[in-house]
Amino acid sequence: MKNDRFLRALRREPVDCTPVWLMRQAGRYLPEYRASRAKAGSFLAMAKNPELACEVTLQPLERFDLDAAILFSDILTIPDAMGLGLYFVDGEGPKFERPVRDAAAIAKLGMPDMETELGYVMDAVRVIRRELDGRVPLIGFSGSPWTLACYMVEGGGSKDFARIKALAHNDPKALHALLSVNTDAVIAYLAAQRAAGAQALQVFDTWGGVLSPAMYREFSLPYLARIAHELERGEGAERTPLIVFGRGNAAYLEDLAASGAEGVGVDWLVELGEAARRTGGRVAVQGNLDPATLYGSPEAIRREVRRALDSWRDGNGGSREGHVFNLGHGMSPDMDPEHVRVLVDEVHAHSRR
Ligand code: CP3
Numbered sequence: 001m002k003n004d005r006f007l008r009a010l011r012r013e014p015v016d017c018t019p020v021w022l023m024r025q026a027g028r029y030l031p032e033y034r035a036s037r038a039k040a041g042s043f044l045a046m047a048k049n050p051e052l053a054c055e056v057t058l059q060p061l062e063r064f065d066l067d068a069a070i071l072f073s074d075i076l077t078i079p080d081a082m083g084l085g086l087y088f089v090d091g092e093g094p095k096f097e098r099p100v101r102d103a104a105a106i107a108k109l110g111m112p113d114m115e116t117e118l119g120y121v122m123d124a125v126r127v128i129r130r131e132l133d134g135r136v137p138l139i140g141f142s143g144s145p146w147t148l149a150c151y152m153v154e155g156g157g158s159k160d161f162a163r164i165k166a167l168a169h170n171d172p173k174a175l176h177a178l179l180s181v182n183t184d185a186v187i188a189y190l191a192a193q194r195a196a197g198a199q200a201l202q203v204f205d206t207w208g209g210v211l212s213p214a215m216y217r218e219f220s221l222p223y224l225a226r227i228a229h230e231l232e233r234g235e236g237a238e239r240t241p242l243i244v245f246g247r248g249n250a251a252y253l254e255d256l257a258a259s260g261a262e263g264v265g266v267d268w269l270v271e272l273g274e275a276a277r278r279t280g281g282r283v284a285v286q287g288n289l290d291p292a293t294l295y296g297s298p299e300a301i302r303r304e305v306r307r308a309l310d311s312w313r314d315g316n317g318g319s320r321e322g323h324v325f326n327l328g329h330g331m332s333p334d335m336d337p338e339h340v341r342v343l344v345d346e347v348h349a350h351s352r353r
Pocket residue numbers: 022023024025026027028037043070071072073074075076090091092093094141157204206330
């Protein structure tokens with residue numbers, strides 16, 4: 001591995017500077033991504049073609065000094081492979097032809113086969129590892145059981161999560177059955193990505209933060225912990241680190257630090273210094289610049305990067321160890337690629353000083 005800063009930071013080992021990668025670093029803000037997408041015809045066609053998935057995974061690395069690559073795919077591949085029929089409507093985001101809304105539909109769900117139905121994902125991981133040739137580590141990922149369930153029950157994105165919250169109140173047993181199937185699938189999916197060559201794994205609990213604390217502790221946290229405990233990922237320096245990222249997870253940092261994961265990803269609603277104090281060196285922390293900072297001027301971006309880096313250092317006993325720099329959520333299509341360069345270079349320059 002030519003650059004292993006990211007993996008060292010996740011092991012809370014010393015690094016020459018703080019590693020950085022960005023959620024949704026491959027995407028529509030890059031003209032070369034838009035060209036690949038036009039060639040493929042659609043996002044899904046691109047994600048299901050291992051060569052094209054590899055091409056767009058590498059695009060941000062050609063431009064910026066990023067310390068990790070993330071598999072180009074989507075969290076909704078699992079429910080798609082379970083037969084829900086994933087499709088995208090331009091401007092409206094993901095949708096399912098056959099959402100699951102009751103105990104009967106949930107009981108029919110089966111575990112997809114990782115090397116057939118989801119073989120295109122594993123092929124993409126193998127092609128990307130070959131093409132990366134050890135430049136930086138490759139991150140594999142999955143949605144969390146709860147976040148996947150949100151899309152499966154709602155049938156797409158949602159503002160109020162009315163259907164899944166109604167299910168939680170009216171038939172919690174059915175929702176637990178769904179979360180349990182999802183958890184088994186996520187564990188098998190991440191294990192297969194690891195076997196195919198993923199060197200770190202991230203679970204996106206994008207919608208954990210829409211739950212009340214009592215409901216988060218019933219419907220999201222225990223399933224994240226089950227993944228962290230049951231996912232076989234080696235020992236010592238060979239261990240494949242697992243990061244649990246969640247939006248709105250600031251109230252649960254102590255629980256997440258005790259979940260068994262090696263890293264916790266946080267959004268910008270918590271100070272990194274506070275995250276350092278509350279996780280107390282039990283896990284690495286990843287985050288957490290507000291993505292909208294990229295709409296600021298280069299000077300504003302540099303200032304916010306330095307503030308985040310120093311907040312971590314001050315809360316972490318004066319050490320920069322154990323921090324992976326990232327945004328608090330994904331990038332948007334209208335962001336300026338030149339601003340990404342400013343961010344990435346400032347992370348390295350300031351943390352090296
Ligand atoms: O970070 C990366 O560069 C890796 C690729 C990645 C994508 N989706 C590519 C993508 C990752 C890690 C995801 C995860 C994902 N997908 C999540 C969890 C992370 C998060 O953002 O909270 C969620 C909730 C989804 C579901 C999903 N897929 C949404 C909400 C959308 C956006 C729809 C839109 O029109 O913006 C997608 C599509 C999607 N996934 C795109 C990309 C680059 C946009 C596709 C396109 O139109 O080109």
